[in-house]
Amino acid sequence: MATGWAGDSAVQDQIDATIKDAIKRVRSQLPQGPGLARCEECDAEIPEARRKAVPGVRLCVSCQEAHDAEQGGVSGYNRRGSKDSQLR
Numbered sequence: 001m002a003t004g005w006a007g008d009s010a011v012q013d014q015i016d017a018t019i020k021d022a023i024k025r026v027r028s029q030l031p032q033g034p035g036l037a038r039c040e041e042c043d044a045e046i047p048e049a050r051r052k053a054v055p056g057v058r059l060c061v062s063c064q065e066a067h068d069a070e071q072g073g074v075s076g077y078n079r080r081g082s083k084d085s086q087l088r
């Protein structure tokens with residue numbers, strides 16, 4: 001009797017690929033290199049304390065908050081994924 005489960009591994013492969021893709025996307029969004037002295041968006045000065053607290057910072061506090069709010073609506077799932085991957 002045919003079980004019809006032959007497609008299982010293909011589905012799993014697709015799930016794995018999706019997760020890897022999400023991790024890759026999250027990593028590419030991580031700030032890299034030295035932070036900026038001035039906000040990339042509005043050219044406001046970024047305080048040294050903030051630059052130390054947030055390595056690779058590119059936005060001032062208000063632009064970052066606006067950016068986070070935007071991202072939070074779309075990629076809540078990816079954020080959780082990225083937190084998990086940092087623990088490993």
Ligand SMILES: [Zn+2]
Binds near residue numbers: 041044059060061
């Ligand atoms: Zn700004």
